[in-house]
Amino acid sequence: MDLSIVSILMLDGLTNGAVYALLGLATVLVFTVTRVIFIPQGEFVAYGALTLAIFQTGKVPGTVWLLLLMAVLAAVMDVRLTWQHTRNAPKALKAGALTLLVPAVVSAISIWAAPRQFSMLVQALLTVGVVTSFGPLVYRLAYQSLADASSLTLLIVSVGVHFAMTGLGLLFFGAEGFRNPSFWDARFNLGPLALTGQAIIIIGVSLALIVLLWQFFEHTLYGKALRATAVNRLGARLMGISSHAAGQATFAMAALIGALSGLLIGPTTTVFYDSGFLIGLKGFVAAVIGGLHSYPVAAVGALFVGLVEAFGSFWASAFKEVIVFTLILPILVWRSVAGGHSEEH
């Protein structure tokens, strides 16, 4: 093992780690605001990569139809709920229409654009639109009515949502994997290191997203409202912050991060309908390193997971996953010994 091998492994580890970092941040975000341990985070990654792959073939991805179906269900639920509360038909219908609006527009554009084979950038934007719209709908359908349930109940729901989304993924995308074309085909040779354009994009976009998220939470009213909900749900509600709206916004952001991760990772590996789970799980390990509440520690943890994975597969490829997931044990021990951990609801 010499310096060139170390540098190649470092680059590989950091590139994967950057994606894990995004997913780790999304996991922390969802957990702090809604107390949901969001296992299906990885599914958004697979949906993102595969939806783009189907757009590339000029067909309408099955996710678009699923989006419409879920939107209709959510709208019906909203109409019913508003009707029960207000007994006011126009108001109820308006609530339903509001839920239906964004997914319907996104689906309509997708169906119109799919056979026209626009440039990859347009297709990528559409993909982000479609997958991001899933976020609030998943929250509305699966979690909203259980918002006050225990973390354990929410975790069980997450497992259910994960299986449902993987199964639907198989239905829409088939069993075989896809590999998307690179967004940037450049190659730079720095000594033994071959830096690909895609690796630069992955690291760049991850950094940009992390900075954006930080700005959003520090400097916007909406971000502050989400943070308030994370700190104390009841208190935030008393201050007039709707916890349902906060939950839906959080899930939209999680789905957005997932979709972007999918686009980033799609050109570097073969993505299968069930690939997302393991990728998301590594993001989850990173989030656990951050104690499910610290963004910077989670991001550093993700890079650490990426590096461990790269070096682990070099030394003992048969035990790679074992090494990565065994990591979580000493960390949990350390956290429970060292952690002055308090929980507010």
Place this chain on the structure above:
Amino acid sequence: MKFTKTLITAAAALAICGTALADITIGVVAPLTGPASGLGIPTGNQVKLWPTSIAGEKLKVIVLDDATDPTNGTKIAKRFVTEDKVDVIMGSVATPVAIPVAAVAEESGTPQLSWSPAVLPPGKDKWTFRMPQSNAVMAHAMVGLMKKQGIKTVGFLGYTDAYGESWLKDFTAEAEKNGIKVIATERFARSDTSVTAQALKLTSANPDAMLIVASGSGAAMPHMAIVDRGYKGKIYQTHAAASRDLMRVGGKAVEGAFVVSGPAVIAEQLPDSHPSKKVATEFVVQYEKAYGPGSRNQFAGHAYDSILVLEKAVPIALKKAKPGTPEFRAALRDAFETMGRTTLSHGVLNWTKDDHWGYTNETGVMLKVVNGDWKVE
């Protein structure tokens, strides 16, 4: 009232038994979902094209999804033998599932046509017959070509599951006989996001050739990673990768790859003298008529061949017993062993008492990827 209920139950039970006695029941266990669904779905497709009767007996086919989960596969197999009283179990296509299913077949005395090259301990395969070529038979064809090309050292990059493991074992044995050494062994999983590290280690060992053991579109990623590291030697792939998904995902990177395959997927390119030419062509025409041009694959071929095997064995077994009875199942098992040479789309099969693999060493065909298509080497 109670009496009527009992009467109805009895009648229902009789009715169920009645149909079970008249038909030949086949229990198909296949991974229609989960990691091996790329192998299982094509077999499920072929099952839909099966005939409705064999030797004048109606066929009753039950297809259940094992989700590539060994526990699930065992449950399904147990259901087949206790509730459905199947005459023959077929599947699974996933090796890790086929192995526990074989245990149920053995326990219950039900013949199993395994659609994966499941390696079982000696004496445990009394009731299990494999439809695919053994990895050893395929390794024979592969090593033959390697020897011709003057390859002395090989790097191995395979799945961390039973498929990868049994290939490593069979290939190493066959290679050593021919003076070829496996000098580096690395593993990966289908869902890995990167195999850069493994590729790095393998290329730094600099073997004459690489062997990648993976299935379907999962075989493309490791191939591309090795090419990406500037490896200039020859790259070999196994018969689970012999589908068009390899070229679809791998594109230019898999040009020049050597892939071992059964004869079924290259029916047109077989010489007229090849015994499987006719059967393989029939299979390809039937399958592609239903599922589109280029959709042919190794796994659907096994499902196709299973019916050919039954068509030969069932008439022999029917002379001894009626379907649905333990005697019929035993007779069917004996018929598999004694029916002699059978020409299938995947080659010529000859099961005997001591050999439940059956294919001869000449079955494997080496293909090369040229301009995104198969060419017989």
